[in-house]
Amino acid sequence: MTARILVVDDVPANLKLIEARLSAEYFDVVCASTGVEALDICARAQCDIVLLDVMMPGMDGFEVCRRLKADPKTHHIPVVMISALDQPSDRLQGLEAGADDFLTKPVADVALFARVRSLTRLKMLGDELRLRAQTSRELGMSDALIAAVSDAGLNGRVLLVDDREGSSARIRSVLAASQTVEVETEPHEALFRAADGDYDVVIIALSLTNFDALRLCAQIHSLERTRMTPIVLIADPEQNARVLRGLEVGVNDYLMRPIEPNELIARVRTQVRRRRYTDQLRSNLQASMELAVTDGLTGLHNRRYMEMHLQSLLDQAVSRDRPLAALVVDIDFFKRVNDTHGHDAGDDVLREFSRRLRSSVRGIDLACRLGGEEFVVIMPETDAAVARLVAERIRSKAAEAGFAIAHGELMIDVTVSVGVSTFMGADDVPAALLKRADLALYRAKTAGRNQVVTDAASLRFSEAGSVGPPNEKGAPEGAHPQSRRGG
Template sequence: MTARVLVVDDIPTNVKLLSARLTAEYFDVLEASNGADAIEICKRGECDLVLLDVMMPEMDGFETCQRLKTDPKTQHIPIVMVTALDQPSDKVRGLEAGADDFLTKPVDDVQLMARVKSLARLKSLTDELRARAITGQAIAIEDIIDMTAGVNAEGGKILLVDSDAHNARRLMETLDQEHDVTHLTTPEDVAFRLAESDFELVIVSMALEGIDPLRVCSQIRTLEHSKNLPIILVADIPDKPKVVRGLELGVNDFILRPVERNELAARVRTQVRRYRYSSELRKSLSSTVAMAVIDGLTGLYNRRYFDRHMCVQMDKAREGNKSLGLMMLDIDFFKSVNDTHGHAAGDEVLREFSSRLQRNIRGVDLACRYGGEEFVVMMPGADLHRAKNIAERIRNAIASEPFDTGITVPLDITVSVGISINELPDDTPDQMLKRADIALYRAKREGRNRIVYDAA
């Protein structure tokens, strides 16, 4: 893994030292000597992670961090604060300013690389989610910013995995004040407990009895419903080599005993907030993907989706030497519905038509709104006989019962259908669509409310 790391410190010697360590691990390193320059570099999108010194003139690290985390353009960039200050209150202040982690000078190489690698992985995932949710889709970045701006870390649902009741009780005394904590004393049951509830964070003790704590973490990462859950390890100093291994497995953070209460609380808040932010991005991604391929009025797939999926089905049919049927449907005299009864009534007709269409095709068939009052149905494995039967079932379902729009009197609606089949060895989607379209217009010319097949 490589990433672009911005080192921010007003002392050149410190910058060069950290840069050398990171470069040796194949990270690309950028440098800044003050908070203002660091903010500009981050706004330009030139870095994936920031190592930020606290003690700087003019704008200290706390203020720099807070500005970065409150700016929608930079709030997703992980920040590790680096300082000679060793008071727990300083760590808490940094974490509450929005820092994702905290390192104390002199910086331990193992901890430095473990933190950087873990946060670089997180940044990579976040970038992918942000890009998918924004690029080329119908939602603006402002919508995502508004949605994620209010993410907080209160009332997190936490699973604490610790076989030692005394140690667990001390942790829960801190966390229970702000979160809903479930204590699990039997680590082998972690999969069942995670399936029972929507947890937002798992805390795993490294001092589990009878089971490797990293095996528990690995199990959490392999389960579909918990693979994205943040994990914090609670470890003793001799556990550091295994902690590094845990971070490589996907553990998000760790804290060493003796556990400082305020630091634990701050780290937990950071992980819960980050998880909720990622969850909102995932929801946005799901929503915008739907917006990109689903017709908002009818709930059917749209033309963009059909065009792409038709190519996939054509290739599969050709490889398997199988039939592929296609029908184009056009609602008869739809313009007069809009002109006579209004567009609201027309919209209701389109919705009801789509519903009847869906109910009368097979499960493997794909129905799409192609545009306006025109629809297409792709029928994998359908020869001409089967395609005609499906088309007739649809035609009858449309014509047999008036459409009740709730706006005007029930309307008699019919549909004209054109069919094509993949008959040629080198048939293409465009050729099939053209033949179905020609057949559809023949159906219109010959009196509507009928099905016409056009041979190749």
């Protein structure tokens, strides 16, 4: 797994040494000698991970890290601080600044490479979500996502898997002031609790009795519901090799015993923040997907969604030998509403009609806004007679009560016209089905509006009960659906 690593150090010899070590492992290396230079490289998205020295003139590593983590453009970039400082207070200061890890020089190659590869995997997962959830904003960030960047990582739900009572009690007491901790002493039950509990972090003791803790870590990350849940290992000093193996299987972080309380608090807070940030990315992704197939004004599905799913609905009708009907609905004299009362009033009418339309059809029916004042309803398991009844219900719901406009200060009457067609067998196609409903709608418009007309070919097909090629008999000579737009 390759990645572009930014190495930040004001000592040229250190830069060359780390660059050589990383390059030998086929990482792409970028170097910076000042904090300002590092911030610029990160802002231009030219690195995947930052290896950051602490003691630098001008702007030290702590300040660089704080700025990276406070900026929505760079918040997601993992930062590993590497320093000769070896006091717990120094490590804690780095973690509180937002660093993903704090390594003390000299750093063994195996430990450094394992950490870099682990963080690279995590960043790649986040980058995929970021790209998919990209919106029209320059940063691709919603207000909620920006809020997630500044989250303090407090009041998370933590599952602690530790079968040693004294150990679990100490860890729980340390975290009690900042997190809600639940303890599971039975490793066999931990996977089920993790899957059902919606935890922000899972902490696992590596020294579980008669149970492989790393297998539990792998199982947690193999489930869809817990794939993105951060895992923190608690290890004994002689288990360093097992910790490195844990990083390879997807563990997010680790602590060595004896545990320094403030470091435990800081590392768990970091993982809670990461989980919430990732959750917000996924939420944005879901919202973006919904926006892609939903009409923003009415909340109905849009034309793209209908075109994506109509063929599959027709295929189901063929395979199950079941009927299917289509309605094309148009609001009468809609242009007059816009011209007389303004486009805001027109939007009010569209929203209210969409609400009435949705209440008139079943959950399995596909109701879409085709565009402008035109709507389509696709109804599986529905023949021509039932489709006409539904169309009449839609028409009467529109006409039975006035539509409120101008913030409810004015009521206007609105009517709709509906064209009905039915699926005519394996030789039928979506475009023909909709065109027949469109032509029936044209007949409803020319006959005076505020009425329902069923396509004549669909009626004959329904009465005959046999499959035949679609046709458009019954439509007026020279009629074309485009000729009735706007009214």
